[in-house]
Amino acid sequence: MWENARRFAAYVSGEDSVVESPSPSPSKLENGAEARDQPHPAGTSTSTSTTSTTSYDKRKALMPREWSESQRDKLLKILNKSVVDIEQLQQVSWGGIPQDLRPICWQLMLGYLPRETSSWQDVVNCKRKAYRDLLKTHYEVSNSRKSEEELGTLRQIAIDAPRTEPTVKLFGKSALQRSLIRILYIRACTHPSSGYVQGLNDVLTPFLHVFLSRVFPGDMGTWDVDSIHDDKLIDIEGDCYWCFCKLMDRVEDMYTREQPGIRRCVKEMESLLRRVDKDLLSHMESEGLELLHFTVRWFNCLIMRELPFALVCRLWDTYIAEGDNIKSFVVFVALALLVNFSERLQNMDFQEMIILLQKLPTAEWTYKDLEMVLSEAFLWTQVFQDTKL
């Protein structure tokens, strides 16, 4: 048991750390009470990830302290077992995961780490090696040996990488630009049915951010990722790659030819809207506004573009905890988000509505606002769970 706790604590504090990390020591992590006195070791980076370009008050984005601590205690209890109960982990993680426990919780819930803690390190080593092999097979070959289609994919990814969440400087750094390109390209090669679709670069960012937080302490703005050793970066890249693939597998049909999953989401959302807010739907219809006018982006990027980046990882906690249900859950999140603006929308004409909907005023949103939307989405899943849409 002690062995397990130590392994777990090492994992959480980042056995990869490249810098002297102020993360809590294993003994402190085992003890929730002591951990509480720590000034949120790695727990501030998400909240401060908004940029200097916004006037966002970073303290606002922090999780409420008490909430975070009780979550932490519950999660630690689940994680400190030799075999982790994934269902339990999903249940608790649904309500949000403290920053420093995020990497491990995501990796477990996505099935990247096995439930048996004793084999974590072996599995991770093996997966990281497999990623290196994929790099060699697909990426580190000369262009003359790539197909026309592969070159086209690579070009598209190279166009989009610099346009990835430009408000967060981290993703613009050259080391991360390379990581983005490699991960997206290899996934496109290994998943030819979906390939690369614009917007997947956005969907990948929470993984990079969260898994890098195991290596770098403190505020994301201070992470010197360009100085990180290549080997280390590729290890983290491998973790990101596999977890990104696992999440994508759950929503695969959103990105296959003609994107049938997106069409399904839009259809389901319309059917739900008719039941929960008929007035809004009627108003939209009378103005000629269709859901398709604005929800393609919502679903294509799993609603992350509609929120400030600081809240996206929190949204991902719930998505990942939903397991395979994410496919339908995302529709309920979209519904809750739309209905959140119902009153305003009903006083608007076509043009005003679409301008609001394509740039939702969520820049100042806090965890509380997002969690209201998530709770509402959850309630509706309960109401409609047996209904055929």
Next chain:
Amino acid sequence: MTLPGKPDDDFDYLFKVVLIGDSAVGKSQLLSRFTRNEFMLQSKSTIGVEFATRSMQVDGKTVKAQIWDTAGQERYRAITSAYYRGAVGALLVYDITKQATFDNVGRWLKELRDHADSNIVIMLVGNKSDLRHLRSVQAEDAKSFCEKETLSFIETSALDATNVEEAFENILTQIYKIVSQKTLQADESAAKGPGEGQTIVVTQPAEEGAKKKSCC
């Protein structure tokens, strides 16, 4: 079929125009320059469509352009082609520094001809004209292509604002001419003059257009 949007009192005509073309040729930047007079230093790729409007004076009338900016990746075409419905104009954009984006123009034209209204007005736009030293598509080549395909042509720079206003003004004027001629014909057949503040949609058959006029 009417275009979405209230025919309120601040315009005489409402025209839907789509922006299409390969990824990263500057479609969203053209839209931003035209509607907000801004060039975005930090921009994300467009997913699905983005929408903006601006009104202009054409021949003494207020013309409101409702512009739909579409995603460039080929993969999205199945979805974005749905947005062509009701469009009376299209700006087909390529990047003068990227030959491949010009080579794809034919495919975009086919896309429009397959999915958009047959009498849609199309203008070819060579963007990024500020990058003279990197030019790889000669204006002459684009011009002769346009002559063959009977399209109009302009080179623009969303960055330094060269010709952006002109590009939109040109296409809106062309659309206006077609519409006002149609209206004239419709009026002759209906023997009824148009009133003020009416929305006229070029894609409607003339009779239906005349009918709609009174109810919009």
